[in-house]
Amino acid sequence: MLSLLRSQCRGVATRSVPSWSTRTYFTQKDASKKKYSSELAKYRNIGIIAHVDAGKTTTCERMLYYSGMIRRIGEVHKGDTVMDHLKMERERGITITAATITFPWQNHRINLVDTPGHVDFTVEVERSVRVMDGAVAIFDAVAGVQAQSITVWNQADRYQVPRIAFVNKMDREGATAEKTLKMMQARLNAVPLPLQIPVDVGPMFGAVVDLVDMKVITWEGDKGEQVEIHDILTYGGEQLMARAKAHRDQLLTTLVDLDEQLMQEYFEKDGDVSDTTLRAAVRRATVAMKAVPTMFGSSLKNKGVQQVMDSVIHYLPSPLDRDPPTAVDMRTNKTVSIAANTKDPLVALAFKVVHDKRRGLIVFSRVYAGVLKAGTTIFNAKKGGEKERVQKLLQVAADDMEEISELRAGDIGAILGLRDVSTGDTLIYEPSNDRALRPVLKGIVNPPPVFFCALEPDTEKDYNPLIEALEILQREDPSFLYHISEAQQILISGMGELHLEIIKDRLDNHFKVACTMGRMQVSYKGTISESIREDDIVESFDVQTSAGVKTYTAGVSISMEPLEPGTGNQIKFELEDSVVESMEKSVLDRVKQSITEGIESSFQRGLPLGFPVIDVGVTIHGIFYRSEAETPPMAFRNCVIRSILKLGDQAGAVILEPLMNLEISVDEKYLGSVLSDLSRQRRGTIKEVGMEKNTHIISALVPLKEMIGYSTQLRSFTHGNASFTMEYSHNGRVSANEVAKVLQEIRGY
Ligand code: GDP
Numbered sequence: 001m002l003s004l005l006r007s008q009c010r011g012v013a014t015r016s017v018p019s020w021s022t023r024t025y026f027t028q029k030d031a032s033k034k035k036y037s038s039e040l041a042k043y044r045n046i047g048i049i050a051h052v053d054a055g056k057t058t059t060c061e062r063m064l065y066y067s068g069m070i071r072r073i074g075e076v077h078k079g080d081t082v083m084d085h086l087k088m089e090r091e092r093g094i095t096i097t098a099a100t101i102t103f104p105w106q107n108h109r110i111n112l113v114d115t116p117g118h119v120d121f122t123v124e125v126e127r128s129v130r131v132m133d134g135a136v137a138i139f140d141a142v143a144g145v146q147a148q149s150i151t152v153w154n155q156a157d158r159y160q161v162p163r164i165a166f167v168n169k170m171d172r173e174g175a176t177a178e179k180t181l182k183m184m185q186a187r188l189n190a191v192p193l194p195l196q197i198p199v200d201v202g203p204m205f206g207a208v209v210d211l212v213d214m215k216v217i218t219w220e221g222d223k224g225e226q227v228e229i230h231d232i233l234t235y236g237g238e239q240l241m242a243r244a245k246a247h248r249d250q251l252l253t254t255l256v257d258l259d260e261q262l263m264q265e266y267f268e269k270d271g272d273v274s275d276t277t278l279r280a281a282v283r284r285a286t287v288a289m290k291a292v293p294t295m296f297g298s299s300l301k302n303k304g305v306q307q308v309m310d311s312v313i314h315y316l317p318s319p320l321d322r323d324p325p326t327a328v329d330m331r332t333n334k335t336v337s338i339a340a341n342t343k344d345p346l347v348a349l350a351f352k353v354v355h356d357k358r359r360g361l362i363v364f365s366r367v368y369a370g371v372l373k374a375g376t377t378i379f380n381a382k383k384g385g386e387k388e389r390v391q392k393l394l395q396v397a398a399d400d401m402e403e404i405s406e407l408r409a410g411d412i413g414a415i416l417g418l419r420d421v422s423t424g425d426t427l428i429y430e431p432s433n434d435r436a437l438r439p440v441l442k443g444i445v446n447p448p449p450v451f452f453c454a455l456e457p458d459t460e461k462d463y464n465p466l467i468e469a470l471e472i473l474q475r476e477d478p479s480f481l482y483h484i485s486e487a488q489q490i491l492i493s494g495m496g497e498l499h500l501e502i503i504k505d506r507l508d509n510h511f512k513v514a515c516t517m518g519r520m521q522v523s524y525k526g527t528i529s530e531s532i533r534e535d536d537i538v539e540s541f542d543v544q545t546s547a548g549v550k551t552y553t554a555g556v557s558i559s560m561e562p563l564e565p566g567t568g569n570q571i572k573f574e575l576e577d578s579v580v581e582s583m584e585k586s587v588l589d590r591v592k593q594s595i596t597e598g599i600e601s602s603f604q605r606g607l608p609l610g611f612p613v614i615d616v617g618v619t620i621h622g623i624f625y626r627s628e629a630e631t632p633p634m635a636f637r638n639c640v641i642r643s644i645l646k647l648g649d650q651a652g653a654v655i656l657e658p659l660m661n662l663e664i665s666v667d668e669k670y671l672g673s674v675l676s677d678l679s680r681q682r683r684g685t686i687k688e689v690g691m692e693k694n695t696h697i698i699s700a701l702v703p704l705k706e707m708i709g710y711s712t713q714l715r716s717f718t719h720g721n722a723s724f725t726m727e728y729s730h731n732g733r734v735s736a737n738e739v740a741k742v743l744q745e746i747r748g749y
Contacts (some may be wrong), residue, residue: 134316244412319410389418555624598640
């Protein structure tokens with residue numbers, strides 16, 4: 001390979017060929033060897049994050065091809081790529097479900113977690129980001145940094161995931177390197193480190209200068225599989241050399257500011273920094289999340305993907321380079337950190353659960369500590385319950401799975417044979433004694449569902465299969481919920497119209513249950529705006545018993561307060577010691593349980609306005625208890641339900657609605673009409689109107705309710721000259737003059 005490369009190179013370097021140009025790329029012949037390293041330092045658990053259409057699927061396909069995992073390249077427009085392995089994904093032409101795939105590159109093991117770019121699937125992205133040690137962000141060289149990239153970027157920030165960037169589609173008319181670099185600074189607050197410069201841009205794009213090794217790279221052969229290294233002067237003359245030197249100087253200046261070690265070496269050697277020194281400095285800055293090495297290319301034209309793969313190895317961290325994740329020990333309630341050590345007891349995170357018709361549940365897991373072996377029994381650290389047997393372990397090649405005997409700390413793979421596992425669960429071996437750790441890894445942040453609708457089985461015999469299917473879907477996807485209302489109606493809720501449509505699609509095609517979906521509705525919530533406390537609310541209840549009517553009495557002192565948005569509901573007991581001491585512990589526990597159930601049930605039914613309650617804190621300060629005969633613990637449930645209704649009336653109940661961040665790209669001609677439609681018809685708040693090239697970019701905050709059917713309407717009144725993306729921002733208060741409309745919409749009168 002090496003001699004082939006050299007012989008085909010135009011103007012091969014005269015100085016010794018740097019080490020990286022002498023590597024042998026994996027070719028398809030190597031596929032059968034599957035050269036994975038078992039050294040943890042040579043693992044790279046990475047994901048690709050991007051705005052939909054930036055080229056994730058196209059890039060993945062090349063990665064698999066160059067690493068020898070597949071023999072031909074599928075294309076998105078033909079619907080035959082490996083990552084789009086679900087039939088539904090093929091039909092819709094978007095990547096919905098994150099799949100993992102393992103492949104070798106330069107004697108390293110890359111576990112690639114694919115992430116969906118569609119906004120309806122943010123939780124999918126979140127749970128993938130959670131298990132990555134590093135990520136490749138792909139941008140479109142024409143569109144630059146788009147809305148969803150920002151969302152995913154923020155998620156990666158939240159989980160402290162170091163990143164490199166690939167500016168794709170350099171072959172497109174209008175592509176530039178600078179625009180994306182500037183947008184990375186402005187919109188992502190990132191420090192891009194361009195490690196290359198494209199020699200030409202647009203349709204002429206065909207080469208980059210590597211600023212670390214100061215060489216020109218081109219890609220030859222049918223699929224760009226042949227990487228050729230050229231001397232800069234021979235390839236592009238003095239002019240290109242001058243450009244390259246200026247950019248390398250700029251790169252060094254940026255890096256010296258970020259990395260003290262490099263600064264010392266830089267001054268000691270009078271600015272003459274070797275490629276090895278430079279690469280080490282880039283790695284330190286990347287792992288410390290101070291900078292983002294950036295490469296340029298065109299996946300579709302098979303240019304540049306190998307350099308991205310090399311950079312994954314050079315710059316992104318191995319599991320050993322990362323801060324160990326934290327977990328809560330269920331036994332002591334203390335926070336512990338889980339080091340990536342194969343000698344420690346097993347700790348694994350089930351980050352994705354998928355139902356497969358043939359194989360049952362497939363539990364995609366990342367092992368953080370210890371070794372998970374096939375054939376052993378594991379234990380759900382949070383739920384406890386039954387031990388379950390790991391029937392098989394699989395490493396995934398998209399729709400093809402290879403059986404393996406163990407998954408070691410740092411590794412990602414799939415477990416078969418488990419039944420009672422949901423996305424987000426921590427799996428361990430059963431603690432050997434009472435003192436052994438029972439760690440539960442920190443969970444995944446789930447945005448609240450914003451849409452709901454009713455679901456009706458077509459016939460009575462479809463009811464049970466439907467509930468079973470919904471149970472599985474909920475296990476797979478924590479952002480999907482179903483519940484049965486008091487009127488015995490099945491309600492499903494999710495992240496968007498498309499999310500629920502896909503659930504329906506799976507019910508039809510995967511589970512084959514016949515059901516009908518009702519009208520899609522926005523999911524409103526209720527909360528309170530004022531704190532309120534009421535002491536000694538005593539309630540009596542008459543209960544018909546076999547010995548006649550019996551009156552039970554229970555009382556509470558209770559307060560409610562509004563909490564910060566996103567906190568959820570909280571229940572606290574602040575009972576005086578004398579109360580606690582006067583009651584038997586088992587009775588007190590049952591009383592507390594009954595009070596908690598009462599509060600949860602009231603919140604589910606809603607305060608006066610009838611919407612499920614969020615972000616409210618309830619504290620029980622005192623209880624009125626006579627004896628178990630006169631005040632059975634159950635009586636507290638009713639007492640609390642009545643108390644909360646009373647208090648809710650006085651605590652300024654308000655309705656909340658989901659507000660969405662909206663980004664619209666629109667031509668000059670239609671800017672005025674789009675803006676006026678947003679503020680006049682849709683209760684939108686315009687945050688910013690920017691300009692990129694000849695397109696205006698509007699950022700706005702708009703209630704989700706006003707966005708139903710927007711894509712069709714926008715297309716029609718701009719004649720197709722506008723496009724938009726949106727994502728959930730937060731729940732905001734429905735203004736007083738909208739409340740009546742909302743109530744009418746929900747109640748139907
Ligand atoms: P994803 O949604 O991020 O997975 O993006 P895809 O890989 O599905 O690509 C979206 C569209 O962009 C498809 O039509 C691709 O063929 C096209 N595409 C991807 N990469 C390139 C590229 O480098 N250049 C050009 N011109 N088109 C590309």
